[in-house]
Amino acid sequence: MKKWLCQVCGYVHDGDDAPEKCPKCGAPKNKFEELTIESSNLIERSRLTNNLLMELDSVLARVEEIAKLGIEDKLDPACVVLFKKASDEAKQSRQSLKAEIATHIEKGKWG
Ligand SMILES: [Zn+2]
Structure with missing residues (x-):
């Protein structure tokens, strides 16, 4: 699954698209950056x-x-x-x- 990083607070969102608003800090959608597959995989492994x-x-x-x-x-x-x-x-x-x-x-x- 695609992952999006809030560049304000570091929150990671899982989904096809970035959220309208960061649930953690309230930053708008344009503050989210799509993570590379490598970074996403690393996050999955960290969660595991x-x-x-x-x-x-x-x-x-x-x-x-x-x-x-x-x-x-x-x-x-x-x-x-x-x-x-x-x-x-x-x-x-x-x-x-x-x-x-x-x-x-x-x-x-x-x-
Ligand atoms: Zn945030």
Whole structure:
């Protein structure tokens, strides 16, 4: 699908034609520039990566929940150690990937 970039605020519109008005900053249609196929593809891939990171985050959140149940149950010390390790690693990964997503948003990489 064609993509149009608002040259005022960086908003990316998907469609055959530029919008009458930028939904983000209100700039008129003539402020939109059609993106090249290369740029469009890059944006599609960025969106995919962003979605994958979000999905990973929800899976890791589930890991933390499961590990918490195991820690609370406290049946066996060796297992509790494993649950704690899984919980810590999931927590750490979630922090890193949230920080990464935040830098993408800051750079306006995600359209
Ligand atoms: Zn705009």
